Amino acid sequence: MRILEPEDRSGLLVGAFEHLTGARPTVLAHAPGRVNLMGEHTDYNAGLVLPVALPHRTRVAVRAREDGRVTVQSLQRDGGFAGTLADCGPGGPDGWTGYAAGVLWALARAGVPVPGLDLVVDSTVPVGAGLSSSAALECAVGAAVLGLLDRPVRGTDADLLIEAAVAAEREVVGAPTGGMDQSVAVHASAGHALLIDFADDTHRRVPLHLQERGLTLLVTDTRVSHALVDGGYGERRRDCEEAARLLRVPALRGATRTAVDGLQEERLRRRARHVVTEIDRVRESVAALAADDRQALARANADSHASMRDDFEISCPELDAAVDAAVGAGALGARMTGGGLGGSSVAWVRTDRVAEVAQAVDRRFEREEFAAPQHLVATPYGGAGWVRLDG
Ligand code: GLA
Numbered sequence: 001m002r003i004l005e006p007e008d009r010s011g012l013l014v015g016a017f018e019h020l021t022g023a024r025p026t027v028l029a030h031a032p033g034r035v036n037l038m039g040e041h042t043d044y045n046a047g048l049v050l051p052v053a054l055p056h057r058t059r060v061a062v063r064a065r066e067d068g069r070v071t072v073q074s075l076q077r078d079g080g081f082a083g084t085l086a087d088c089g090p091g092g093p094d095g096w097t098g099y100a101a102g103v104l105w106a107l108a109r110a111g112v113p114v115p116g117l118d119l120v121v122d123s124t125v126p127v128g129a130g131l132s133s134s135a136a137l138e139c140a141v142g143a144a145v146l147g148l149l150d151r152p153v154r155g156t157d158a159d160l161l162i163e164a165a166v167a168a169e170r171e172v173v174g175a176p177t178g179g180m181d182q183s184v185a186v187h188a189s190a191g192h193a194l195l196i197d198f199a200d201d202t203h204r205r206v207p208l209h210l211q212e213r214g215l216t217l218l219v220t221d222t223r224v225s226h227a228l229v230d231g232g233y234g235e236r237r238r239d240c241e242e243a244a245r246l247l248r249v250p251a252l253r254g255a256t257r258t259a260v261d262g263l264q265e266e267r268l269r270r271r272a273r274h275v276v277t278e279i280d281r282v283r284e285s286v287a288a289l290a291a292d293d294r295q296a297l298a299r300a301n302a303d304s305h306a307s308m309r310d311d312f313e314i315s316c317p318e319l320d321a322a323v324d325a326a327v328g329a330g331a332l333g334a335r336m337t338g339g340g341l342g343g344s345s346v347a348w349v350r351t352d353r354v355a356e357v358a359q360a361v362d363r364r365f366e367r368e369e370f371a372a373p374q375h376l377v378a379t380p381y382g383g384a385g386w387v388r389l390d391g
Pocket of ligand 1: 039041132181
């Protein structure tokens with residue numbers, strides 16, 4: 001059984017920064033990956049979502065430079081970036097450095113005086129696992145810039161950071177994200193899920209009481225790689241927009257179930273049905289959590305997974321097996337999470353049964369001859385921040 005621990009490797013990162021750049025970093029910033037508990041593909045339909053931030057995070061060590069140059073390197077990934085701010089932007093660096101450079105560009109565009117800088121990244125958020133390693137990178141880089149300017153990640157600067165992270169992903173990397181990942185990476189708080197309403201961009205904390213209730217959120221990364229820049233996400237998004245246009249509503253949030261059932265084209269009907277029922281399931285989950293109604297929570301999870309598998313068609317055999325095996329081994333509820341087409345599942349498991357459930361998933365994967373999955377425990381953590389190292 002492989003469990004990915006959320007190690008804090010800040011000391012290692014500071015040492016690596018000195019080795020790579022020849023100087024000590026002045027700021028250490030961080031932002032989390034996330035796992036969404038309910039509300040998939042609802043953010044870009046002006047709907048509701050219920051994510052938590054992971055203890056697994058992306059850390060960035062940074063130091064300003066006098067000469068205006070920008071360097072970006074990673075302890076995990078090859079191919080850094082070296083240039084100036086003028087080289088960052090749409091059509092700017094490819095690959096993973098686009099997320100980092102894109103945020104610098106978007107912050108500068110928003111009027112933030114982004115200095116030249118050296119930046120080194122270290123992350124424990126698995127890449128391609130549907131756990132928002134990209135938003136963690138964007139928000140950690142943005143928080144690092146705010147740290148250099150002595151601006152806390154709060155109030156209007158928190159909003160500015162989210163907007164810059166979303167702009168980097170949409171305009172520089174070319175992935176049409178809906179904004180959930182960046183919002184939770186910034187606004188999350190420990191012990192809570194974040195209920196975000198994309199109709200009016202408001203959010204509130206939802207206490208999970210995991211410890212008191214003896215529950216653990218077990219995430220299983222199926223190792224089937226998921227990438228938002230691939231076509232599947234954009235196609236779903238276009239289907240939703242087309243359904244909203246036919247129903248004459250600005251976004252599917254405004255559509256009723258009856259109206260959706262009347263859509264002529266079968267595929268659009270199924271896509272829209274997922275969205276409107278999934279938004280209801282977010283409300284049901286919040287109510288179930290408040291009342292500690294485990295049956296209602298289990299039902300919402302089962303319905304959500306079925307809806308993503310059958311109506312939205314974003315599951316895959318590995319995700320179906322992970323969910324089925326977890327529930328079969330006693331999980332209260334489980335569903336795939338994130339953008340889908342690979343990635344991770346999340347299960348609500350009694351804390352004393354975590355090992356048993358994880359082992360049952362492993363055995364199922366072995367029997368089906370899938371690659372071995374990786375698990376992690378999603379203890380809900382707080383959002384992005386920074387600390388100064390030189391004062
Ligand atoms: C990805 C996107 C989010 C959201 C989810 C699906 O993570 O970045 O905006 O749409 O998929 O819920």
